[in-house]
Amino acid sequence: MTEPETQPAAQAPRPTALTDAELHAVSYFAIGVGSEGSIAGRDVSNRLSFAGNTTNGVMSPVGNSGFSIGTLQTDLGQHPEVARTLVGAYQDWARTNHPEWVLDANQQTRTVADLSRTGDTIRAQGGREMDATVKSHLDQFLRSDEGIRYVHDNDATQANKLMRDVYTPLRETDLYRNATPDDQVRIAAIVGKAYNQSEVWGGRILDRIESGQYRSVADVSNGVGGLIRGDQDYMQTGRDAAAQGAEVVNALRNTHAQNPLNATWNNVLAGNPLVDPTRLDQDAARPNLPHEYATVKDLFLQKGEAPAFIQALDRGSTSMHGRTDRQGAFNDDGLYAAGNNFVVWDRNGAGHAQIDGQWRDVQRDQLVRTQNTDRTVDLSVNENGRQTPLMHVDPHGANALRAEAPATVAPATAAPATVAPVVPATEAGQPQIRGDATQPLPERTQPVVALAAAAPVLENGSGPMLQTPAKQQKDMDMTPAERDLFARAMTLVQNKAGMTEQDAKKVATDVIITTRTTPGLSEKPEYMDVKNGHVMIAEKVGKEPIFNGYVNVEQSRNQSPEQMQDKVAAQNMNQERQLQERQVRDASKDPKPMMQAAEDRLSNGAPFSRSI
Amino acid sequence: MIPPNVQTESLRSPTRLRLAFAVLALCMASACAQSPGPVAAAPSPDSAKATATFAGRWAYAQSCGWQHSAHLEFRATADGIRGAWSDGTRVGGESGELQGRLRDGKLFVRFCREAEGKAPGICPDFDIEKSYVVRKDRQLVWYREYGADGYQPYLTLHSAVAGADVPTDDNCPEDAAAP
Secondary structure: OOOHHHOOOOOOOOOOOOOHHHHHHHHHHHHHHHHOOEEOOEEOOOOOEEOEEEEOOEEEEOOOOOEEEOOOOEEOOOOHHHHHHHHHHHHHHHHHHOHHHOOOHHHHHHHHHHHOOOHHHHHHOOOEOOOHHHHHHHHHHHHOHHHHHHHHHHHHHHHHHHHHHHHHHHHOOHHHHOOOHHHHHHHHHHHHHHHHHOHHHHHHHHHHHHOOOOOOHHHHHHHHHOOOOOOOOHHHHHHHHHHHHHHHHHHHHOOOOOOHHHHHHHHHHHOOOOOOHHHHHHOOOOOOHHHHHHHHHHHHHOOOOHHHHHHHHHHOOEEEEEEEOOOOOEEEEEEEEEOOEEEEEOOOOEEEEEEOOEEEEEEHHHEEEEEOOOOOEEEEEEEOOEEEEEEEEOOOOOOOOOOOOOOOOOOOOOOOHHHOOOOOOOOOOOOOOOHHHHOOOOOOOOOOOOOOOOOOOOOOOOOHHHOOOOOOOOOOEEOHHHHHHHHHHHHHHHHHOOOOHHHHHHHHHHHHHHHHHOOOOOOOOOEEEEEOOEEEEEOOEOOOEOOOEEEEHHHHHOOOHHHHHHHHHHHHHHHHHHHHHHHHHHHHHOOOOHHHHHHHHHHOOOOOEEOO | OOOHHHHHHHHHOHHHHHHHHHHHHHHHHOHHHHOOHHHHHOOOHHHHHHHHHHOEEEEEEEOOOOOOEEEEEEEEEOOEEEEEEEEEOOOOEEEEEEEEEEEOOEEEEEEEEOOOOOOOOEOOOOOOOOEEEEEEOOEEEEEEEOHHHOEEEEEEEEEOOOOOOOOEEOOOHHHHOOO
């Protein structure tokens, strides 16, 4: 009989927690870009917005709303201190760039006063508009690098306030701690949004969560819906917009490893979701960050269409969204995907494409859409009269590269997307994954060390939302061959990339995961080397190695300890689930009781060991 | 519950009238300043009928743009017309309680908003009268005070019956506006 302590805990891993970067992404992208800093998909963060309308020079505000700026909109009427700093920043900019636009003392006082008006004050003043010339100059400042930076500093301040006032106490609540990462995103988005709309209402929701009144995402959502009696109130519309953004976050977090948006999202997180947008091109570790950040932002501007687009790329399938005029030219925003290639563009026509792993800028008016007789579409880009094909899109979704849904997408038991192996299949300058990527991932049948209990499912079937957390962190289970490969990868990256042992472990872990998830690769590849910032792995070597798998060294090294723990936990959970499936199969063939079979297996020597 | 006509009759008696004046004097001097007073608590049959024309929940919802939404809710109470309100967009807004007073077929409304702290206009302290509503067929038109021009139409609200959709305002010129 095996000693009980030799068996790993037979319980589901503790639901993992979102990182600070992910929570900042919820604030900035889901709440900010998706629900505040845009109107009908158009980015309005860098201009003086006004909730209301202006007719014949008369302003008609909505409620008590005044002028506002930002991705996380700051109402200057409610925050006159921001109106003062805005005018101060404008003056500094104007002195350098447009000395003739500098306001004199009276103008400066008047401008601050005009910008600081609440909706009630604007009405009391008969809807008087502010000086149109000054407003135009202020808008030009807000679109300049200095203005973008000023607005972004305000956004970052507000995002940090949400982290301090909302997410920090939220993280301590049972509801959040026991929620799946997907539900954590949803809860954070709903509560953060409520707080951003009204600190009174948002604080009330947070109090109720802390006191244990709410036990699910639905409870929290309904709580916001019930703050004001009736339907379609402003708290509800705000909640719904933020919840839509949360689904984009989850779709991005849960991307398939070979979805090109997987690396895109991970780079945005690693590069800091609150990065200064004027300095995106200064991140040496992430040279494509300008494309990646803009692409992510575009997805939140098109939050209604984005999940289907992201999931199409998970499958390596196709997706088309983009309105055209009568001549067939695109005239709005759009999202096109085919295989591992995609193009996104915003309502202003600025776009980004990743084709065969290469990023490029795209302008909407350069895109040419050709509808074929079989209803497929060819998308190409017209530059100076020369057309370059971008992609062939079959609306029926035929020829998907990956037949299975992403392994990490099921919210009830899946690990967060950060556990998805970071293997950019089409990294710039690298060969693409071979054609066999179109096949379903092979089912792995290696035995694991012990019986694993299935993740508990609640009475309502909603998954392990309220399960008792298991605090024990598990090491990664590996076969002896994987252990050898792990050591080989450690030595390789330490010697060739000069990595520390800690960082080398991260990369080696990703190497193991890559061999597990990449068709054609086994735990005994013939070739492995570090080239162009990647660990390149080939199963067999002929005259030249045909590479089957890649691990982006920098991306792997930048993972936090929490992300690594998540990743290992998800891998172990998958292994345990496979063991269960195997045991069920074995039990149907073998009359021996399941427990006895498991004990026998343990007694005969477990083939797995701990590595990290 | 005392029928409205009994209350109205009783106010005409000299004793009750003196009492009413005494209460009114007290109210003008101090805490009751926020209350509509005993007259509102005892509506005439006409005013009761007028009150009924406003009673219920009224809503405005914009399906696009800033997704402006607002609601006004009126109910007749022993203290006069009371209710709740909200007004905002998906970015932010305000809500709270209201008090109504009928005058010339218009229901003049005072609001207080839910917020931290104590200040004029923050519940339970009501702001001064800056709005009124009138019935227009099956709709309610909300007027707000607008500088020296007096009152101007602000929103047209629809009766919000439980379980029925409120017609939405789908006119959003800002959606198509150039950047």
